[in-house]
Amino acid sequence: MKVIFMGTPDFSVGTLEALVEAGHEVVLAVTQPDKPKGRGKEMQFTPVKECAVKYNIPVYQPKRVREPECIAELRKYEADIMVVVAFGQLLPKEILEMTPYGCVNVHASLLPKYRGAAPIQWSIIDGEEVTGVTTMQMDEGLDTGDMLLKTVIPMDAKETGGSLHDKLAEAGAKLCVETLKGLEEKSITPVPQGETTTAYAKMLDKQLGNIDWNQSGIAIERLIRGLAPWPSAYTGWNGKIMKIWDAEAVDGPGDKEPGTIVKVEKDAFYVQTGEGLLKVCELQIPGKKRMDAGAFLRGYQVKAGEVLERI
Numbered sequence: 001m002k003v004i005f006m007g008t009p010d011f012s013v014g015t016l017e018a019l020v021e022a023g024h025e026v027v028l029a030v031t032q033p034d035k036p037k038g039r040g041k042e043m044q045f046t047p048v049k050e051c052a053v054k055y056n057i058p059v060y061q062p063k064r065v066r067e068p069e070c071i072a073e074l075r076k077y078e079a080d081i082m083v084v085v086a087f088g089q090l091l092p093k094e095i096l097e098m099t100p101y102g103c104v105n106v107h108a109s110l111l112p113k114y115r116g117a118a119p120i121q122w123s124i125i126d127g128e129e130v131t132g133v134t135t136m137q138m139d140e141g142l143d144t145g146d147m148l149l150k151t152v153i154p155m156d157a158k159e160t161g162g163s164l165h166d167k168l169a170e171a172g173a174k175l176c177v178e179t180l181k182g183l184e185e186k187s188i189t190p191v192p193q194g195e196t197t198t199a200y201a202k203m204l205d206k207q208l209g210n211i212d213w214n215q216s217g218i219a220i221e222r223l224i225r226g227l228a229p230w231p232s233a234y235t236g237w238n239g240k241i242m243k244i245w246d247a248e249a250v251d252g253p254g255d256k257e258p259g260t261i262v263k264v265e266k267d268a269f270y271v272q273t274g275e276g277l278l279k280v281c282e283l284q285i286p287g288k289k290r291m292d293a294g295a296f297l298r299g300y301q302v303k304a305g306e307v308l309e310r311i
Contacts, residue, residue, distance in 0.1 A: 001080040001101070001178060005057075006030040011169045012085040015106055016051050018173035021085065024180065027055050028078045032088050033061045044301040050243075065089045074098060081183070083176060085153035088100070096138055101183055103138040106172040108165075109247060110134060110150060112193040115143035116201035120168060121161045124226035127218075128152050131164070133172040136181040137190050142200070146190035149182065151175050160228040170283045188222070209233040210311055211260035216275035217249035235259070245290055251276035259308045267294035271301055 003026045005016050010289045019026055029052035037044040044055070050058045062070040065087075071094050074082075081101035084091070096103050109119035111134040116122075117270035123131040132152040139145040155164065209227045210235065211220055224233040224244050233242045256262050256272040263270040263277075270277045284290045285300075296302075 001025070001182065002078065003087075003180075004028045004030060004074060004077055004079040004082045005048070005052075006008045006082060006087040006091075006097070006103075007085040008032045008046045008088045009086050009089055010047045011108065011165060011172075012048050013051045014169045014173035015083065015085045015176045016048060016055075016178050019180075020057075021053050022177045022180075026055070027079055028050075028060055028074070029057045029066070030060045030062070030074070030087070033063055037224065064091050065095065066092045071095060071098075076123065078252040083180075083182065085172065085176070089134075090140075091138065093140055096140065104176070104179060104183070105136045105138045105143070105149065106176050107134050107143055107237065108168045109135055110152065110224075111136060111143065111147055112196035113198045114201040115196055117203040119201040120164050120225045121204055123202040124155070124159055124161060124164060128155060128221055131168070133168050133175050135175055144193060146192055148188050148190055149175055149179050158225065162229045184279075193304065204231055211235045211244070211308075212310055213271065213308065214274040215277045217273040218276070220273055220278055221247050221249040234311070236311045237306070240285050241311065242308070243284040243290075245284060248279040249273075249279055250277050250279050259310070261302060261304055261306045261308065262266050264297065264302050264304055266297070267292065269293060269297070270310055 001024050002017055003024045007086040008031050029048055031046045033049040034043045034045055037109050049059050060073060074095060075098060081099050082103040084103050085106045091103060110132045114122055130152055131187050132150055134150045136145045139146060153167055153171055156253050159300045209231050224247050227233050228245060232243045234241050257270050258274050261269055262272050268279050268281055270279050280293050282290060283296055
């Protein structure tokens with residue numbers, strides 16, 4: 001097929017590569033504008049642009065895809081289909097209906113669960129045991145179009161936002177190629193989504209990682225995993241921001257104020273939560289690298305009775 005690919009972050013790259021390797025003619029890569037990054041504020045290509053340049057695919061970076069000049073530009077390529085993977089803008093009806101096969105989206109959840117911007121992280125935070133990828137025929141709603149194919153992915157007990165991102169990106173790339181083949185062969189029957197069983201997977205922000213110690217140890221441990229590596233879960237300790245990268249929810253008495261350090265061992269310390277204890281195993285403070293709790297405790301004094309605070 002002649003494909004216009006629309007995507008922006010790392011999650012999109014595997015699908016673009018898979019389409020090229022499967023023999024599809026990717027005639028254009030549409031991605032968000034370059035942004036300044038780092039101390040020098042140098043303009044940086046999006047991951048999709050970097051990939052497109054590698055494959056000598058033309059790149060188009062409109063600020064607003066709804067603008068008439070953007071719609072006119074896309075028409076020039078006379079594509080058979082558009083593939084959209086984490087592009088970052090809602091598409092107007094003129095684009096959705098521009099090609100014979102419409103727009104197919106690769107979404108990182110088992111729709112209709114977890115529509116929205118951050119399905120990977122919220123599935124971990126909410127304690128799901130399985131997740132997956134859905135390909136969808138896009139409509140004008142936010143992740144509301146008819147479902148085409150699905151892949152189910154079990155989640156490990158220590159799954160993080162980062163590890164699950166990589167699994168689903170790989171699964172989504174394979175599923176997209178399979179979906180285009182099925183559409184060409186007319187072997188796919190689109191299935192309407194119906195009502196979703198979860199709230200929208202809202203966009204992540206740094207404040208979400210501010211640990212509320214009144215939550216249960218299980219809920220906090222899921223938050224820590226779901227927000228790793230970004231935006232990360234954190235708390236206040238001794239006037240510093242302490243990021244917590246790895247922890248375990250364990251049973252324990254509930255007789256201390258939530259946030260209180262109740263026990264310090266050689267390689268870990270335990271914090272009172274609203275239900276049970278949280279064993280802190282890996283952490284980071286400003287100006288230092290991530291370290292296991294044992295290394296941290298050899299360099300810093302942590303005492304039972306100290307209180308970790310919501311910032």
